[in-house]
């Protein structure tokens with residue numbers, strides 16, 4: 001499997017050939033520069049290893065407490081990545097290719113691949129979708145698309161929040177671009193996501209919210225709606241906009 005440094009070198013080399021300025025690339029975070037997989041789903045395709053958390057465990061306090069963040073990243077999410085790699089080896093999955101390629105055909109693999117492949121993908125996206133001091137709302141093309149699809153940004157937040165609140169048991173709420181190229185909101189159970197061929201909602205996920213109890217229980221206990229309401233403060237809308245505009 002190609003390592004991050006090797007990927008980064010290839011990425012830099014390819015970009016240099018394309019005539020782009022190296023000075024611009026120097027500001028690209030490692031976790032993005034390492035992504036050099038071609039994929040129909042995403043220019044930032046996902047590998048099988050955990051990327052470094054892009055901030056400290058306590059960076060999103062008080063919305064997400066440090067203990068929850070550490071357990072979530074270093075225990076829960078780490079075990080999805082570990083179990084995914086075990087399953088990939090057993091089922092002869094080529095881990096040099098994007099994980100998205102597995103997810104779109106996940107019905108052909110075992111439940112272990114579905115649960116841990118989804119778990120790994122969803123969390124890799126989740127960490128990058130947050131930051132300290134989030135912008136509060138998107139701007140540009142994404143804001144326009146949200147307003148024209150859902151009526152207003154507040155109406156979008158209500159509908160997305162409801163998707164999270166009403167997901168029975170464990171799962172995720174999503175903002176996605178559907179096959180019709182339109183924005184949509186939905187939710188998936190367990191660690192499923194809209195990339196999967198088994199999912200009721202299908203498309204390219206822009207933003208996902210983890211509503212498993214392990215994401216919030218230490219701080220919010222049973223108050224999932226409070227967690228969702230607070231979470232908007234740490235959404236990294238720059239990142240979400242980037243996914244939308246690169247499509």
Ligand SMILES: [Fe+2]
Nearest residue numbers: 076210212215
């Ligand atoms: Fe989680």
